[in-house]
Amino acid sequence: MQKKITVIWALLLSLFGWGALCAQTPRAEELLRRVDQNEVYQTIEYEGEMIIEYQSRRYVKTFHAWVRGNSDSFMEFTNPEDRFTRYLKRSGRLFFYSPDTEEVIPISGHLLKESLMGSDLSLEDTVNNESLESRFNAAIAGEEVFNGRPAYVLDLNAKNRGESYPRQRLWIDRENYDLLHYELFALSGVKAKEWTLIRSEVFGARRFPVESEMRDLLRRDSRTIFIMRNVILDQPIADSIFTTRNLER
Amino acid sequence: MTVVKAKDLIKDYGLNGSTVHALRGITLEFQSGEFAAIAGPSGSGKSTFLHLAGCLDTLTGGTLSVGGQDVANLSKKQLALLRRNSLGFIFQAYNLIPVLTVMENIAFPLTLLGVGKTEIRDRVLQALQEVGLEGMEKRRPKEMSGGQQQRVAIARALVKRPALILADEPTANLDSKIGREILEIMVKLNKNAGTTFLFSTHDPLVMDYARRIVYIRDGQIEKDQVK
Amino acid sequence: MNFASLFELKRMAFRSLARHKAKTILTCAAIMVSVAVYIFMDSWIAGMERESRRNIINYELGAAKLQTKMYFAKKDEMPAYETFQDWETYRDILDESGYHAAPRYVFSGTLYSATGSAPILFNAVDPTAEKRMMAYTGYVELGRFIREGEFAVALGAMTAEKLKAGIPTRPAAPELEEILASELLSAADGDFIRSCYEASETKAAGENLAEGGELRFILKRNLPTGDFDRLWGLMDAIGRNDVRISTVIDLKALPDSIRWDKWVGELWPELTGWEQALLGKLYELDEEEQLYFFTGGGEDEKAAALEAMIRAGFSGAIRHTNQVIDVKVVGMVNSPDPANNFNVGYLPLDILQDEAGMMLEGQVTELLIRDKKMGAADMTSPLENPKTIRAALERGLARRSQTLPSELDVFFWMDYMEDYLGYEAMESGSSRIFSYLLFFLAFFGISNTMLLAILERTKEIGMMRALGMTTGQLYFTFMIEAGLLGILGAALGVLLGCLINIPMVKYGIDFSGMLEELGGNIGYRVAGNFRGAWKLSTIIGSIPVAAVISSLMAFFPIRGAAKKEITSSLRFE
Known part of the structure; x- marks a missing residue:
């Protein structure tokens, strides 16, 4: 019920052009919505590459990924050392297939948070696809130039207990609303991760980040460049992709 | 009293796929107190008859009673008990138990009968005296001559005072002097204690001593001679 | 015969x-x-x-544990969200009945040191209670056991060594050099540290070097206690003992909304008849949004609905929040039970109560129980039969006009050790x-x-x-x-x-x-x-x-x- 009322209120307010009154400095929620519009998708299929630099060593992992909504994803690694290693997330449950053991292993939710193949990303980071606006209260903390681009700085605080990172800070491009940079904080306030945009691409009406850098700040001297190629957004993906049979194939 | 009573006794046994007719209808009786020999060449059936009379083997046809019991109807165990209670054996090869002393060898049948320890001792010593081996009770068989060993075997056979002692070629391994001594002992036992002896033999010496000789040839009685 | x-x-x-x-x-x-x-x-x-x-x-479990039945059912997953409250009452009752009881909150996480990381099973404990009944507390080989109220961890010695935390007992030459190179150490400190080690036997070391192996130093074991303390202090000073715990706080929470596909695919088929009826009452489908919304219900109904979702293994009912806790390594545990020496850490329970910790707010996952008469060399006593312990608990609660919550039960140590x-x-x-x-x-x-x-x-x-x-x-x-x-x-x-x-x-x-x-x-x-x-x-x-x-x-x-x-x-x- 509450939700419906909120929707009605939002419609009324936009009818009266309330938003236009604040055109100069957009509301924090508006900024967040812009980010969501750019980044949240129905489905995505891409070829990924992770360049992991860890304590002066460098590893490259390549993979093919399919993601649908927020609950289904499938990844298959293609670099020689990890070939045929596969991850499946289906209805929130996680499975791992290792070609060494030829076994499908169900994994508890914790692994979602753990490093994906030794990178700075967790599996959660690669499949995170939930709208920020619905989960966070946002406030504009100021404006800064980030990597040569003028940007709004946004502070996010979780609406509910149990949010993965209860506090986040975002840098949003003033002109094209690219998410330039964000920092993720643990509940205790310790900064845990840092993400920086390297390059985004235009897909229809949206700008989508295809190259970025992630740093897990708990790991010393570590960063991972994440590159997406041959991105296909919002095209239906066959159900057969997200099956354990596909894992064992 | 009749100790062995055979009527139309038949014994066949298989040998290399063919049947050997060892006894072809023997009708014969031996009375208590006899000192008799069954004689005949090798393969005549004399040993077979002795084995049947000694309940060591089962008959194929006819009837046989030993010590008044019809053996055809007895189980293996009953036969063993009949041998234990009523029969004594003396073998050509003495068949003493080498690990036991003379005393223990002679005591063996009494042990099987469950006789008490002191009684065994008394009876064994008496038997030793009867065969002329006083003081040798602690020896082992291998410390004795063949004749002495056979005397031990005789003592073993007579110690339980059986109704019948069966002796299978008892002198075959002994020279004639010793053989004669052995036979003298047996004659004496027969006379003094009335022990019944039945020999199987082809030794003329034994036939000399025997008071009745039954000649068997090809499984049939050839002659039944009483001296 | x-x-x-x-x-x-x-x-x-x-x-x-x-x-x-x-x-x-x-x-x-x-x-x-x-x-x-x-x-x-x-x-x-x-x-x-x-x-x-x-x-x-x-060294590990005590003779028995008081725990929620749900935790026991899912113990292989270590469901840290399956907690219970009022453990102090149970501890007091057990104490009156002749048992030691020690509360624990058990969770898994990753420990980051300056040089590396390792997955660790963390036991948040009451140091006093733990010392009373668990023998490993007497095997803090170097450093000391944790104290109440400090952001500190006692680590399994082998893992500490691997993560280069605490006092190194067998450092390779470069490791020792690195320590000595620290600007925070005075020349006298450096000499002192050197004096605490001896090179491993010359001949063996020579051979190793010839084969391109490393020269190792061995910590002298016969130093006065004061020297060990000083050594530990110096390791502290150069930051070797500063570590971070990265973990996830699992919270059980009734979701405000559940996506239609998850409701139909993941949740509904796993529910029993009455659970379906209950959730059908508490949630309402918004067809436009394809979402089931929570519409409200009594506290009992909410608790029962949450219980049903957990039982059904519905992931939406458990929220995971990332947490990072900075602590100092204060001791290295090296006990006769290797389970304590590898990939295990002990933290004070009281520091984890709020947002700086694990948001426990008085909850624990278990209460370890041991007959007071039993010592470290003993097996279990008849008093440690779970039924006997449970009866003692129930009697004590009855005296206080309370009852044991139905979700709690006492389990024997063997029940945990199937593997x-x-x-x-x-x-x-x-x-x-x-x-x-x-x-x-x-x-x-x-x-x-x-x-x-x-x-x-x-x-x-x-x-x-x-x-x-x-x-x-x-x-x-x-x-x-x-x-x-x-x-x-x-x-x-x-x-x-x-x-x-x-x-x-x-x-x-x-x-x-x-x-x-x-x-x-x-x-x-x-x-x-x-x-x-x-x-x-x-x-x-x-x-x-x-x-x-x-x-x-x-x-x-x-x-x-x-x-x-x-x-x-x-x-x-």
Whole structure:
């Protein structure tokens, strides 16, 4: 019920052009919505590459990924050392297939948070696809130039207990609303991760980040460049992709 | 009293796929107190008859009673008990138990009968005296001559005072002097204690001593001679 | 057949053994070796099992645990969200009833040091209670145990060493150099640190260097306590002990909304009838948004709905929040139970209560329970039966006009150790196969010996049967003979086995190096020194068992002899 009322209120307010009154400095929620519009998708299929630099060593992992909504994803690694290693997330449950053991292993939710193949990303980071606006209260903390681009700085605080990172800070491009940079904080306030945009691409009406850098700040001297190629957004993906049979194939 | 009573006794046994007719209808009786020999060449059936009379083997046809019991109807165990209670054996090869002393060898049948320890001792010593081996009770068989060993075997056979002692070629391994001594002992036992002896033999010496000789040839009685 | 005749037959069996000396000795030796090996292995296994079980109770679990039934059902997943409150009341009641009780909140996480990271099982504990009943607290080899209220962790020594936290006990030359290079250390500090180490034996070190290996330094163990404290302080000063715990706080929470596809696919099919009815009442479908919204309900209904979702394994009911906690390593645990020395950390429970910790707000995952009269060397007492403990708890609660919440129960330590107990059974099974094989060979030897003995005495057997020995007596005589062979061999084997066992039980064999290589995980909860244990049942039992087996091995050869015609036995040459 509450939700419906909120929707009605939002419609009324936009009818009266309330938003236009604040055109100069957009509301924090508006900024967040812009980010969501750019980044949240129905489905995505891409070829990924992770360049992991860890304590002066460098590893490259390549993979093919399919993601649908927020609950289904499938990844298959293609670099020689990890070939045929596969991850499946289906209805929130996680499975791992290792070609060494030829076994499908169900994994508890914790692994979602753990490093994906030794990178700075967790599996959660690669499949995170939930709208920020619905989960966070946002406030504009100021404006800064980030990597040569003028940007709004946004502070996010979780609406509910149990949010993965209860506090986040975002840098949003003033002109094209690219998410330039964000920092993720643990509940205790310790900064845990840092993400920086390297390059985004235009897909229809949206700008989508295809190259970025992630740093897990708990790991010393570590960063991972994440590159997406041959991105296909919002095209239906066959159900057969997200099956354990596909894992064992 | 009749100790062995055979009527139309038949014994066949298989040998290399063919049947050997060892006894072809023997009708014969031996009375208590006899000192008799069954004689005949090798393969005549004399040993077979002795084995049947000694309940060591089962008959194929006819009837046989030993010590008044019809053996055809007895189980293996009953036969063993009949041998234990009523029969004594003396073998050509003495068949003493080498690990036991003379005393223990002679005591063996009494042990099987469950006789008490002191009684065994008394009876064994008496038997030793009867065969002329006083003081040798602690020896082992291998410390004795063949004749002495056979005397031990005789003592073993007579110690339980059986109704019948069966002796299978008892002198075959002994020279004639010793053989004669052995036979003298047996004659004496027969006379003094009335022990019944039945020999199987082809030794003329034994036939000399025997008071009745039954000649068997090809499984049939050839002659039944009483001296 | 009376006793006297049995006795006489037995004497014959004895004499026969004496007559065939060589064969008897050979067969006896085979039995002796197999029995000795069996006793040795059995003692070894018994020692490992006893020590392991004792260690699990005194170093890991206590004798029993008070825990939610749901946690127990899902214990393999370590459901840190399955907590309970009011443990202080239960602790007090247990205390009155003669039990120690120690609260714990158990969670998993990753520990980051300056040089690396390792997955760790964290036990948040009440240091005082823990010291009272858990023996590992006495094995803080370097540093000290944690104290209440400090952001500190006591780490398993092997893991601390690997993460380069605490005092290094066997640093390679570069590691020591790196420490000494710290600007935070004065020259005097550097000299002091150097003085605490000695190079590993020159010859060995030289060889290593020649092969391109590393020179190692060994921490001197005979330093005054004050020196260890100073050393620890210096390691603290250079930041070696500053570590971060990265973990996830799992919270059970009724979701405000559930996506339609998850509701239909993941949740609904797993629910029972009444649970479906309950959730159908609490949630309403918004068809436009494709979402089920929570519409409100009573506290009891909400709790029951949450319970149902957890039971159904619905992931949406558990929220994970990332947490990072900065702590200092204050001690290195090196206990006789390797489970404490590898990938385990102990934290004070009280620092984890709020947002800086694990948001516990008084909750724990378990209460460890131990009879106050039991010490670190003891197994469990009858008082530690879970039913007895539960009854004591219920009586105490009744005195306070309270009842034990239905979701809680007391579980025995063994209930948690299915994996270990399974391993134990498998390990002892496979170790025994070897000795069984030896047994088999030895007793096959008996069978062979008896076969020859019987063959050799065919004529003798014929004579004895002619004299009226029954088949039963025949079996008796020769089985006794074989049995005597078994007894003789086994008695010698027991003697030999016990002689080997004396040093095994007293000193054991040191495998700590191998253990470290294997990451402490050998299944058995035994650190380093593996010791045997006297197992009287085996030692006493092996003699009659050997006798019986030997006798049985003689059965078939005897049957062969018994089946033979007496007349043909007599003719046998």
